[in-house]
Amino acid sequence: EPEVTQTPSHQVTQMGQEVILRCVPISNHLYFYWYRQILGQKVEFLVSFYNNEISEKSEIFDDQFSVERPDGSNFTLKIRSTKLEDSAMYFCASKGTDSMNTEAFFGQGTRLTVV
């Protein structure tokens, strides 16, 4: 069964460093998303990406964040200068355009720890 894969599963970084979280969406999907879940809190939307551009972003997704689809398979989230409060589980998701398949498929997540 096709799945969304994320790497790494766990990343520890020092405050102020740049991190890139990687995702390989399901191959025929065209909608891509990043969400995050701070420990003990709800899953929050960060950004959606369609047709090679950001289609929507939340207030959390400030200038420190960027997304990119550098090739036909990867979808990345970059945090330019990490803060302690960026520590969270980050989930990538993708969705097809088929009207019957309205759900997003999620990856296993990357646990980011900023120290």
Add this chain to the structure above:
Amino acid sequence: AQSVTQLGSHVSVSEGALVLLRCNYSSSVPPYLFWYVQYPNQGLQLLLKYTSAATLVKGINGFEAEFKKSETSFHLTKPSAHMSDAAEYFCAVSDHQGGKLIFGQGTELSVKP
């Protein structure tokens, strides 16, 4: 703006008992509604979805949910809990296909032997 409220951050049931996890939503347009499950150290897995077809939706692992527009609810049920159902459950709403998901706070389900 859309929102989701899940009543009860923790629910504990005995094995074989009915599972009822509550979800109420707010949406200005006909919603798409979803229940996801998260097992420890894993990602989010779709249990079931409502997309304006049948109001009673059946999902995986014996779960089902009923969309009640008058009550703005989408409660998740399972007639008989199994130990393997212990997990965190998230209700989510979207306002259109391809739209972002707005999640509830999650409900942790414990199943006692």
